[in-house]
Amino acid sequence: MKYHPIDSKLFIKNRKNFMAQMKPKSIAVFNSNDIYPISADSTMSFEQHRDIFYLSGVDQEESVLLLFPDCPNEELREVLFVRETNEHIAVWEGEKLTKKAATKTSGVKTIYWLQDLEKVLFEMITYADTFYINTNEHYRASVETETREGRFTKWLLAKYPAHNVAKSNPILQRLRSVKEQIELDLMQHACNITEKGFRRILDFVKPNVWEYEIEAELMHEFLRNRSKGFAYTPIIASGNNANVLHYIENNQQCKDGDLILFDIAAEYANYKSDLSRTIPVNGKFTDRQKAVYNAVNHVKKEATKLLVPGTLWKEYHVEVGKIMTSELLKLGLLDKADVQNEDPKWPAYKKYFMHGTSHHIGLDTHDYGLLHEPMQANMVFTVEPGIYIPDEGFGIRLEDDVVIKEKGEPFNLMQNIPIEAEEIEELMNS
Known part of the structure; x- marks a missing residue:
């Protein structure tokens, strides 16, 4: 080992x-x-x-x-x-x-x-x-x-x-599903290795780089920090590839003006981290890309606040859906008629955000945890909203791993990994 x-x-x-x-x-x-x-x-x-x-x-x-x-x-x-x-x-x-x-x-x-x-x-x-x-x-x-x-x-x-x-x-x-402090420390270490990998690629990505070249940079950084490598099969999806939720080919060239959606993370001592970020190939978001990015980031922040002891997973996702619906209306991707006429079993927002927001994480990326029982302190969940727009040629997902606390907001194990659009641009152009 x-x-x-x-x-x-x-x-x-x-x-x-x-x-x-x-x-x-x-x-x-x-x-x-x-x-x-x-x-x-x-x-x-x-x-x-x-x-x-x-x-x-x-x-x-x-x-x-x-x-x-x-x-x-x-x-x-x-x-x-x-x-x-x-x-x-x-x-x-x-x-x-x-x-x-x-x-x-x-x-x-x-x-x-x-x-x-x-x-x-x-x-x-x-x-x-x-x-x-x-x-x-x-x-x-x-x-x-x-x-x-x-x-x-x-x-x-x-x-x-x-x-x-x-x-x-x-x-x-x-x-x-309820972590001991030693486990939380191991997961924090995995997240710290992931941070090193992500910061490395912010400096590496340029127009015409290939997705697999980025994958190689990440693997290099993970291995040199005592990880076995990726916690799960990495997703490095440029342009419209981001609209394939489990795109793992990583074999396309990244074009100027496109975004790259990353779902990549390191393991450490069998404990997993799980990160999603989306960055501009040329280091600069367009106004539209940034508007959608900031909407996803807002949903992530609001969804994180809901992860408190006593929350039921099913009800949590209903509330996140309401937040996402509001953002999609602001972006012009939905209108009031879409929402009024939606199928309750498949709400209107699902057209652009079709997966769940959170899952347990620990020794497995999708870790053990009984979803019908209330959330407890020291459970660790991902928070990973996304908006996927094939007609506009890009998709955005943002994801952090957070620890539910007995009181107050969850603790973000990935709080030091850049996420704000302006910080991403600044680091890519420094």
Whole structure:
């Protein structure tokens, strides 16, 4: 890993919080992700399953965490299994966790090699009535590939069919959505790396630059600051490309007079940031571009103020829609008749702003969080309104990541990243 070690007290507290919500005489099981094959002997870069990372800090493949808070054998209340390492593995693949290093990383005192899993699990199961299995129930999840977690669950339930089954995900949805201070610090670090990347491209962008050249500049800056790279597939959309919400080709030349919409951000220690900015290729907004830009920025500022404890996500988006409607009327993109005759299920403003304004962010870009429950302090949300006008050849989106506070306005983790139109122009022309 490129990132600095994380204090294990984060993972110790996360496990304590999780186990406090488990049923009596139950075992929870968490698996690492697979290393996914591409073809021949090629594989994708390893990405750890966020749940085992959240509970242990272990960031390598072939790892299993078992939690059994009621186990009569105290040594088996928290057990971590890792792949046995040796000199051969160290030479060919690099250093893996030793038992001592696994304890230092996770705070788990009982460490076994993975080959001992079935034997140790059998001993634990004799004391238990219920298994907590870890299914992916995120509202955006669409899983077609069988995961290591899925294979293990299938094996576990076939081998021990007499045990009851419970789900870890509802507990994790609540726990992971409310961040600890260490997590907020890691996310702030990711945002700081993103800031460095954005400031770099403000100095780099000129007419006729290619979108992929900008992507390369960002990747350079992220990597040199201990990030693995982009937190998600980057969007660098010049001109009308900005009106494709998930434009990721990044293969067009940026023309004088056009805008570039960026949806780019760095990760750090598996924690994500999520930034959107829109800048003029030549360093100067036209009057029309600036008017639309300032309208989006106004909506973002007003939407941010609504992110307070007790707010319901669905109602929040209705209120943001009202603010956006007002701005679209001022810009002449909507008229009163459009609003009076709108379909309540698809309001008039959706013609120009068709996506949501906010989502949870954390270990995942679209992080865990139960959207039907009220917002709480220390949840982190994006705020990302946009206006997209294909007929005028540009689209604008602005996005920051903000922490809900117990009192007062949210804290903007991206408050130091330039956003005002005049500041953008000044920096690009300095």
